[in-house]
Amino acid sequence: MKAIVFDLDGTLIDSAPDLHAAANRMLGDLGRPPLTLERVAGFVGNGVPALVARCLDATGGPADDFDSALARFRKHYARAPAQLTRPYAGVEPTLERLAASGVALGICTNKPPEFAVTILKELGLMRFVGALVGEGTVPQLKPDPAPLLHCLDRLGADETSALYVGDSEIDAETAFRAKVPFALFSGGYLRESVDAFEPVYVFDHFDDLSDYVLQGVGRR
Numbered sequence: 001m002k003a004i005v006f007d008l009d010g011t012l013i014d015s016a017p018d019l020h021a022a023a024n025r026m027l028g029d030l031g032r033p034p035l036t037l038e039r040v041a042g043f044v045g046n047g048v049p050a051l052v053a054r055c056l057d058a059t060g061g062p063a064d065d066f067d068s069a070l071a072r073f074r075k076h077y078a079r080a081p082a083q084l085t086r087p088y089a090g091v092e093p094t095l096e097r098l099a100a101s102g103v104a105l106g107i108c109t110n111k112p113p114e115f116a117v118t119i120l121k122e123l124g125l126m127r128f129v130g131a132l133v134g135e136g137t138v139p140q141l142k143p144d145p146a147p148l149l150h151c152l153d154r155l156g157a158d159e160t161s162a163l164y165v166g167d168s169e170i171d172a173e174t175a176f177r178a179k180v181p182f183a184l185f186s187g188g189y190l191r192e193s194v195d196a197f198e199p200v201y202v203f204d205h206f207d208d209l210s211d212y213v214l215q216g217v218g219r220r
């Protein structure tokens, strides 16, 4: 395997607590009630504008001025994107092990790249990342396959020599449409079954992923 591309939110990092804090600050600014962490975590995956729209829908319906609500969220999140966010257990040693074995590593997320890079640097993970594709890097968002294919291209790989690792049905559909094998991390923010997209591997701890990739443990 030449390259492994990872989703970010709910896959490498548990980012919901900081997204939740920023969402509730935005809702407070608009005079709306706060949402629970679980509720906001369930809104993650289709990008920031979708997250903001879902928060508004859940607290009384669309805002009179969506763009200003979105700007408020971005401002609050930009102030503290990595305060409560942590990598999932085993992520750092796994990336270390894969990189040391010569596998190129990339990130394909619907998060804006500036947030993604800030968080990855703060958590000491950016040094493993050979290519990062986020909101705006290409015009499409996941589940369109274009962001993932662009990331593979930048890593010098293609769909025959890569794996996409994610936590959600959005990631599974992205991989399916890009014809890239998909591995599901079941410890993230999954909402719906991904069985229809036929993941090649399902794992709940990152140590298992490196065993699968490097030694074929658990391979179907």
Ligand SMILES: O=C(O)COP(=O)(O)O
Residues within 6 Å of the ligand: 007, 008, 009, 010, 044, 045, 046, 047, 048, 051, 108, 109, 110, 111, 112
């Ligand atoms: O919804 C987002 O902003 C990003 O989510 P992702 O990292 O799972 O693509």
